[in-house]
Amino acid sequence: MSLSETITLPDGTKYEQPLGLFINNEFVQGTGGLIESYSPHSTKLITSVHAASAEDVDKAVQVAREAYNKTWKHIEPSDKGKLMWKLADLLEKNGEILGKIDAIDAGKPFENNALNDIAQSASLCRYYAGYTDKVPGKYTQINADKFVYEVQEPYGVVGQIVPWNYPLAMAQWKILGAIAAGNTVVIKSAENTPLSLLYFGNLIIEAGFPPGVVNIISGWGKEAGSAIASHMDIDKVAFTGSTAVGKLIQQMASASNLKAVTLECGGKSPCVVFEDADLESAVRHASLGIFYNSGQNCTANSRIILHESVHDKFLQLFKDYVDSNWIVGDPFDPKVTVGPLVSKVQRDRVQSYIDHGLNVEKLERFMGNEPVKAEGYYIPPTVFINVPTTSKLWKEEIFGPVAVVCKFSTYDEALQLANDTTYGLGSAVFSTNIKRAHRFAAGLQAGTVWINSSNDEDVRASFGGYKQSGEGSGRELGEKGLLIYTQTKAVHVNLDLEGSKL
Ligand code: NAD
Numbered sequence: 001m002s003l004s005e006t007i008t009l010p011d012g013t014k015y016e017q018p019l020g021l022f023i024n025n026e027f028v029q030g031t032g033g034l035i036e037s038y039s040p041h042s043t044k045l046i047t048s049v050h051a052a053s054a055e056d057v058d059k060a061v062q063v064a065r066e067a068y069n070k071t072w073k074h075i076e077p078s079d080k081g082k083l084m085w086k087l088a089d090l091l092e093k094n095g096e097i098l099g100k101i102d103a104i105d106a107g108k109p110f111e112n113n114a115l116n117d118i119a120q121s122a123s124l125c126r127y128y129a130g131y132t133d134k135v136p137g138k139y140t141q142i143n144a145d146k147f148v149y150e151v152q153e154p155y156g157v158v159g160q161i162v163p164w165n166y167p168l169a170m171a172q173w174k175i176l177g178a179i180a181a182g183n184t185v186v187i188k189s190a191e192n193t194p195l196s197l198l199y200f201g202n203l204i205i206e207a208g209f210p211p212g213v214v215n216i217i218s219g220w221g222k223e224a225g226s227a228i229a230s231h232m233d234i235d236k237v238a239f240t241g242s243t244a245v246g247k248l249i250q251q252m253a254s255a256s257n258l259k260a261v262t263l264e265c266g267g268k269s270p271c272v273v274f275e276d277a278d279l280e281s282a283v284r285h286a287s288l289g290i291f292y293n294s295g296q297n298c299t300a301n302s303r304i305i306l307h308e309s310v311h312d313k314f315l316q317l318f319k320d321y322v323d324s325n326w327i328v329g330d331p332f333d334p335k336v337t338v339g340p341l342v343s344k345v346q347r348d349r350v351q352s353y354i355d356h357g358l359n360v361e362k363l364e365r366f367m368g369n370e371p372v373k374a375e376g377y378y379i380p381p382t383v384f385i386n387v388p389t390t391s392k393l394w395k396e397e398i399f400g401p402v403a404v405v406c407k408f409s410t411y412d413e414a415l416q417l418a419n420d421t422t423y424g425l426g427s428a429v430f431s432t433n434i435k436r437a438h439r440f441a442a443g444l445q446a447g448t449v450w451i452n453s454s455n456d457e458d459v460r461a462s463f464g465g466y467k468q469s470g471e472g473s474g475r476e477l478g479e480k481g482l483l484i485y486t487q488t489k490a491v492h493v494n495l496d497l498e499g500s501k502l
Pocket residue numbers: 161162163164165188189190191219220221222224225226229240241242243245246248249264265266267297298349397398399
């Protein structure tokens with residue numbers, strides 16, 4: 001099986017797509033069979049990549065361990081930073097092609113979505129490049145004779161498993177923090193979207209990273225993913241994906257070598273609009289929060305909770321705004337802002353929620369009555385109104401462009417509704433009353449709160465979940481997104497001033 005293939009993209013661009021596993025700065029054969037990757041817009045096969053078997057994972061881990069011990073550990077932090085600065089430049093230089101690969105493979109609108117991912121990845125790369133020589137420590141004076149210093153040391157070899165909704169960007173959130181903190185990495189892409197991360201392997205070589213620092217594998221969750229989570233020589237595993245698989249990862253980590261775990265799982269985020277909100281702004285943000293990336297966002301504000309006095313006005317503005325701004329269609333069309341869902345499986349899963357809402361629960365569909373006329377895996381922006389909290393659509397993560405709406409009359413009711421979920425990833429609140437907005441933020445059970453915006457995370461601020469959206473302390477982005485890849489060592493220093501001769 002070939003290790004690369006010339007691919008012609010829908011806009012005529014030709015490029016060389018690596019297909020092998022990226023281990024030790026080389027593309028090599030995998031022994032776990034092949035993974036076919038499809039375009040969700042055309043529904044056609046793009047190409048097949050090599051899948052990693054458990055033995056391939058083992059090989060990658062050995063290489064990462066050797067790179068950690070022999071090279072990466074001995075490179076000065078600021079020199080690691082220089083490599084990362086170079087990598088950031090290369091992400092920008094290759095932005096167009098990386099964006100186009102995610103556009104064809106994941107169905108992300110190139111102009112209005114995929115390019116943002118690459119820009120964010122480059123910013124994050126610079127942010128962590130600057131952190132390589134600024135990993136914070138702590139000093140404590142115990143008494144005149146003694147002090148303790150605490151250092152943050154890398155774990156060693158980190159295993160990472162990413163989903164398909166942000167194929168390149170999600171991987172950067174994981175790789176960059178880990179290598180900046182001094183670890184080496186074995187990362188697995190999602191089955192639906194292996195292509196951009198393999199291409200990124202080229203940039204690792206070109207930036208001049210020593211072999212084995214970043215190893216990239218394509219592979220099946222059950223085989224390669226579980227080989228990572230249960231590997232005896234991986235010191236930490238970081239995962240983003242469904243809560244169900246997150247729980248399995250934690251079990252495998254415990255059952256093997258008790259490796260450290262960071263999980264970023266699902267969400268069912270609320271967006272609360274008070275009667276004093278700037279409605280136009282709320283509409284813009286709330287629609288972005290549910291229709292950007294076709295709703296395939298872990299922080300998607302899929303529950304919209306409206307004060308009864310602005311409910312009808314909000315919905316009318318929302319409909320008008322969505323009709324003219326959230327344009328469904330071909331990811332390579334520059335006007336398009338909503339692409340297809342990533343796969344047939346995902347489209348069918350989302351459609352089954354819509355059908356359940358309509359046929360079983362008899363919910364009222366306010367938007368999304370017209371099916372999309374295209375052969376790909378499309379779902380139109382869809383909104384159900386007057387949805388009770390007992391509804392399956394209120395409770396479960398749908399991971400598509402489907403929002404449920406309900407009304408409230410009091411502040412307490414709004415807070416109770418917002419927190420009425422097993423998840424706690426993001427929450428948005430719209431109010432121009434500064435006291436109310438901050439008090440509400442304090443009451444929300446979520447790792448991220450947006451006041452008067454939604455889903456506009458920033459690489460400098462931490463990101464992660466309360467409740468079943470994560471495993472508690474785990475955060476990505478910001479300083480915390482680097483510190484999760486470190487462990488703390490306390491060094492006690494006894495000067496013994498009293499007893500010793502100087
Ligand atoms: P998933 O959780 O199955 O897949 C995510 C990653 O985990 C992939 O790389 C996959 O290969 C890997 N994986 C799967 N099973 C594994 C296992 N047993 N051991 C180790 N790794 C394993 O997600 P999915 O099936 O692609 O999507 C299902 C649902 O998950 C979606 O509908 C959505 O609700 C949710 N989801 C959430 C996110 C998020 O960002 N929070 C991302 C993707 C999917």
